[in-house]
Amino acid sequence: MNKLAEGKRIFDIEIEALQKTRDALDNTFVQILDLVVECHGKVIITGIGKSGHIAAKIAATFASLGTPSFRLHPAEAMHGDLGMISANDVVIAISFSGESDEIVKILPNIRIIGATLVGLTSNSASTLAQASDIVQILPKIDEACYLGLAPTSSTTSVLCYGDALAVVASGVYGFRDADFGKFHPAGALGKKLILKVDNLMSSGNDVPLVTSGTLLMDAIPVMSKKGLGIVSVVDDDNKLLGIICDGDLRRIIEKKIDIYSVAVNEVMIKNPKTIKREKLAVDALRFIKSHSINNLPVVDDNNIVVGTITWQQIIKAGIVS
DSSP states (O other): HHHHHHHHHHHHHHHHHHHHHHHOOOOOHHHHHHHHHSSSEEEEESSSSSHHHHHHHHHHHHHHOOOOOEEEEHHHHTGGGGGOOOOTOEEEEEEEOOHHHHHHHHHHHHHHTEEEEEEEEEEETTHHHHHEEEEEEEEOOOOSSSSOOOOHHHHHHHHHHHHHHHHHHHHTTTTTTTHHHTTOOSSSHHHHOEEEOOOOOOGGGGOOOETTTBBBBHHHHHHHTTTSEEEEOOTTTOBBEEEEHHHHHHHHHHTTOOTOOOBHHHEEEEEEEOEEEOOOOOOOOHHHHHHHEEEEEEETTBBEEEEEEEEEHHHHHHHHH
């Protein structure tokens, strides 16, 4: 056996199954999508065995993209979990045969409750198809396993079908990256979409500030004490006039400028790069990298300094651009 060739053959079979499923899509897909978008309750996905695992993934995708959804285990449903279903819900039942015993047994109760029932099956004459308000008839496809029995290609195609529903629905909602971030607060992805400069910056007494006219020798301890590698030079109203950073200080010393007599406004970088506190931290990091700097003064609309943010603060928060 050529193991690599066999592996690729499995891919080919499943790709063919996806293509057949895609080509079989018709207005039924749009009708089911409209049910999802217009649902005033929850979208509940159910299936047994491998289809149950697929149901869990589809429900998770729906939920993460703005559609309230969960997976209902049909066996548990028969022992009380049917109480999770209401008349406002849409139930999507997955069964390629349409005759899975656990699914068939809960269909009458779903009808009694009054939820809208959507069937995903390849058998138009099945119990599931006949009981459903809307049924998507999936094409007959070959399973990828050698016996042609283990759900492989069929579950892949249903998974993609569910993804298509969830993603297109999110587009109809106008689901944005900020919305995605609300549902994914943990990990780097969520932090990218939620954390703003205001959440990470140094503020208040932690901001290294000196006023125009301050001697450089007096500004250096301020920079050192705050530990941000920068000091902002402001006027009497705290409006930003310029900055001096660690690198600037080294260059000043290399030029043998008398740090004991020169004022900060004589050696500061005028009109420095700045950022607003409401900007996403990941955007601040990209800005910092693109300009090959290490830190930024944070200013308001009146150019008043309200904070300082450094690339180290952003990276420490688990954000990478």
